[in-house]
Amino acid sequence: MQQLGMGQAINQGLREEMERDAAVFLAGEGVGVGIHASPLLPTAGLLDTFGPKRVRDTPVSEAAIAGLAVGAAEAGLRPVVEIMFAPFLTLASDMIVNHAAKLRYLSGGKSSFPLVVRVKAGAGFGAGCQHSHNLEAWLAHCPGLKVVMPSTPADAKGLLKSAIRDPNPVVILEDMLLYFQFGPVPEGEHLVPIGPAEIKRPGRDVTVVAWSKMVGVALRAADRLAADGIEAEVVDLRTLAPLDTATILASVRRTGRLVVVHEANRTGGFGGEIAAVVMEEALDSLKAPLRRVCGPDIPVPASPPLEQWYIPNEDRVIAAVRELL
Incomplete structure (x- = not known):
C-alpha cells in the first residue's frame, strides 16, 4: 500500500x-x-x-x-x-x-x-x-x-x-x-464506484454525515467523543449525485440521531437535502431533531482568523452531538 x-x-x-x-x-x-x-x-x-x-x-x-x-x-x-x-x-x-x-x-x-x-x-x-x-x-x-x-x-x-x-x-x-x-x-488498478457512500467509522449513538474535507473534521470529532463513551458513526457521502440514501437511512435507523456537516453556507446547502430525505423516510427512527453544522450565510472572509471561524470545526460538531444526547 x-x-x-x-x-x-x-x-x-x-x-x-x-x-x-x-x-x-x-x-x-x-x-x-x-x-x-x-x-x-x-x-x-x-x-x-x-x-x-x-x-x-x-x-x-x-x-x-x-x-x-x-x-x-x-x-x-x-x-x-x-x-x-x-x-x-x-x-x-x-x-x-x-x-x-x-x-x-x-x-x-x-x-x-x-x-x-x-x-x-x-x-x-x-x-x-x-x-x-x-x-x-x-x-x-x-x-x-x-x-x-x-x-x-x-x-x-x-x-x-x-x-x-x-x-x-x-x-x-x-x-x-x-x-x-x-x-x-492501493497499488495497481483501483476503482471506486460512483454512487455508494462509505461508513468511515462505525458507531451506535449518532450518525454524522459529511463529505470532502469535513469528513476529516467529523472523524476527529468522533475520536474525541469516543473518549467520553459516545460512539459516532461517520458516513462519507463521496458522491452527492446520485445520492446513496440507503446508507444514510440505514445508519440513522441504527443510531436514531443525525448531524450533517458541510463547509458550504447553510441556506440552500446540500445538508438540507439530506435532512429532507431523513425526515421523509426515517422520521420515526429519530430520537431528537437533527442538526446541521455548516458555514454561515456570508461570503467566505479573506482574513485568516475570520476564515477559520467560518469553516466548521471539531468543537462545533461535538457541540451539535452533545445537544442531541
Whole structure:
C-alpha cells in the first residue's frame, strides 16, 4: 500500500487512464506548467509525459474550457478539464448545465458524453470569497450531472478513474487543502464506484454525515467523543449525485440521531437535502431533531482568523452531538 497525498493520487489516476485510453486528454488553465510545478499537485509532470496535444494549457476562459469539453466529448474523445476555483463555475455553467448535463437526455440515450470537470474547491487558504465559495448544491441540483467530492487520496484516485470511464458528465470537486494530506492508496488498478457512500467509522449513538474535507473534521470529532463513551458513526457521502440514501437511512435507523456537516453556507446547502430525505423516510427512527453544522450565510472572509471561524470545526460538531444526547 503506497502513501500518497490526494494531489499525487489524482495525478496517478490521470496517468493510468491516459496510458489506458488514447482518447483521454487534459485541458485547463496552467495544467501543463507554472502553477502546477509542485510534485504534490494533480497535473504535475503530465505535460512532459504525454506532450502538448494531450495536456493543453488554455486561455483564461472557463466558458471556453467547458465548451471544449462538451465538443470533444461529442466528437468521441474523453476530455478531463479543470476549473481553477469553484466560484468560476458560474462562468462555465451554460456549457456544463445547459449542454453537458442535457445532451444525452436530448439524444434519447443514443449518444454518450463522457467528460470530467475537475474543480478546485474549498476554503482555508486565504484567497477570499471569489475563490472559496462552495457550490456543490448548485451542481447536485442539475439533473444529468454526476457530482463527486472525495475525502481521501484512495477515493480521489478511484472515483476519478471511474468518472473518466463513465459515459455521462461527471463533476469532481477537489478540496485544495486535501492535496497535501497523505493516506494509503492501493497499488495497481483501483476503482471506486460512483454512487455508494462509505461508513468511515462505525458507531451506535449518532450518525454524522459529511463529505470532502469535513469528513476529516467529523472523524476527529468522533475520536474525541469516543473518549467520553459516545460512539459516532461517520458516513462519507463521496458522491452527492446520485445520492446513496440507503446508507444514510440505514445508519440513522441504527443510531436514531443525525448531524450533517458541510463547509458550504447553510441556506440552500446540500445538508438540507439530506435532512429532507431523513425526515421523509426515517422520521420515526429519530430520537431528537437533527442538526446541521455548516458555514454561515456570508461570503467566505479573506482574513485568516475570520476564515477559520467560518469553516466548521471539531468543537462545533461535538457541540451539535452533545445537544442531541
